[in-house]
Amino acid sequence: MTISAFLTDATLCIGCKACEVACKEWNEVPADGMVWSGLSYDNTQSLGASTWRHVMFLEQPQAAGPQFADTNDPFRWVFLSDVCKHCANAGCLEACPTGSIMRTDVGSVLVQKDVCNGCGYCVVSCPFGVIDRRPDDGRAFKCTFCYDRQKAGLIPACAKACPTQSIQFGEIEELQQRAKNRVHELHERGYQDARLYDPKETSVGGVHAFFVILGEPENYNLPPAPEAPSAYLKSAWASALISAAIVFGIVCLAFAV
């Protein structure tokens, strides 16, 4: 099986939310409420247990750009469909004490819902704030990367339903190259703040769902330098074991003298 990936391009997204609808219908994800944010058309606010694709609506103070040559808006509207990053070093997967969260043969990170017992440790271990527990169900849920569809030779439902190819699905190296070319093309067309979001230089070690964005990662609530919690294990355990040894010494001493 090849390693698959998502490339989600903010410069192509029209904010139609077809990805959200397709994801919900295909995966039978329950309703996630209606909470409007920032006076925009965003009614889900963030990814969560029942929001596996989340379309963001941003207004940025830059000029709209050449594709809207006939308009003179002082700002531009940018949309981005956020999704689970399927990290190379996935915090949720490392933290899961039941082995419910696993790495699939297509490189994605999958929660096996027949194993999850809802301990909630993955929730605090995701550096992107993606996975969450469904209050009524008790188990943790997130994007499955449509593993069922991929195994049947189909592309994920969100990519299939996207009308503008803002969500592209394919083999990871090819998509990474496509993303680089796209950023280059955008720079040439005057979008100097276009960039690829794929945190490779931190302990996350790259993601299987990367993004072409305009502006700073923070604008999209994407952490600028996310760290996999496993990067903290060594220092935390060192401190715990040294302190434990000291406690052992002190307690023995207290009774020996």
Next chain:
Amino acid sequence: MPQPIPTNPKATEERLDEIRKAAADKAPPVGQTRGPAKPPPQIRGRESYYGLPVLKAPLWTWEVPLYFFIGGIAGVSAVIAFASQMFTSDPALPRAALWIAIVGATICPVLLISDLGRPERFLAMLRVAKIQSPMSVGVWTLVAFSGCVFLALVGNELTFRGHANPLVIGIRWAGELTGALTGLLLAAYTGVLIGATANPIWSHNRRAIPPHFLASAVGGSAGVLELVGFLTPATQLLGIVAAVAETLLGVHFELSRLPVNAPLHRGKSAWAFRVAGTLAGPVALLLRLLSDSAAGRRTAAVCFLIGSLLSRYAWIWAGVASAKDTEALFQIQRKA
């Protein structure tokens, strides 16, 4: 007449095509779009997405901090049982300490299981052992600790009741030594459990939380022994050492004024943290230093136990507040 339940057949490829077409058709041509009635605020510079939290807050309920507290006391009680058996001739203190350890080891799994989203699936925890997951390490530590302390208790009770023979004494020593070692791990790992996460305040303080939890467990265990009547010089010494450690750590956390530590300085978690640190630190220390009376020591023990318990809750509340503090998260990541 009951209404037939509407069936929602799984989406088909045709349905997904339909969704795509509907979305494409509804997209108005350029120049004819109409924005929201009031335009959303503009996102500038490195501003976050409308100030919404990036991370998910911990969803652990009241059981988990209480487990940290009881597990810590149980763990260090097993260490005290071993040390007092090794270095003193009084059989009553190790016996009491082992009973405290076994009672704690019995309550702990109940608390942990009732906190699960699916308590009936608690056995799923035991289908794998993962060294890279502090929660898996903790679960197995608790299982091992319970077994070791149970052995120690059986050996000790048989000895106490006059059935001492080399096998019984061997079991007792084996149980007490392994109980002490797993007990130390049980009291310490909870600091790693919250320290090695994506939560900013927890991971930032990952080196300080394990000693904080251990100090709290030492003072708590000594305090419980004093409250059940063991007002020995050793428990007094452990109480003083723990209160000194709590005082120093309290000063350390109060002086760490980085934005990521804001939940220790502002809001509900901060006040819980300060009250906890004052009770377990200076208050317990002064009571112990000023009065050697039984009443004074018992008051110090109670103060320390309240402070110790409250500090575990304060750490969880601080984690909840920290998960919502998007600016602090960005700031710490941009600096690194």
